[in-house]
Amino acid sequence: xxxxxxxxxxxxxxxxxxxxxxxxxxxxxxxxxxxxxxxxxxxxxxxxxxxxxxxxxxxxx
Numbered sequence: 374x375x376x377x378x379x380x381x382x383x384x385x386x387x388x389x390x391x392x393x394x395x396x397x398x399x400x401x402x403x404x405x406x407x408x409x410x411x412x413x414x415x416x417x418x419x420x421x422x423x424x425x426x427x428x429x430x431x432x433x434x
Contacts, residue, residue: 381416382421383419
């Protein structure tokens with residue numbers, strides 16, 4: 374069962390997530406030769422104060 378984890382900053386709409394889930398599922402099935410009901414996708418909306426790069430929180434940018 375393919376599983377995709379998407380961690381990103383808050384602010385995407387349900388419609389954007391819906392579209393991305395549809396496209397990713399379709400392409401994973403096309404490339405991987407699996408059925409859509411075997412593809413799992415989890416969206417994790419992260420606050421910028423909970424994500425850092427190069428020693429700095431994104432909320433400090």
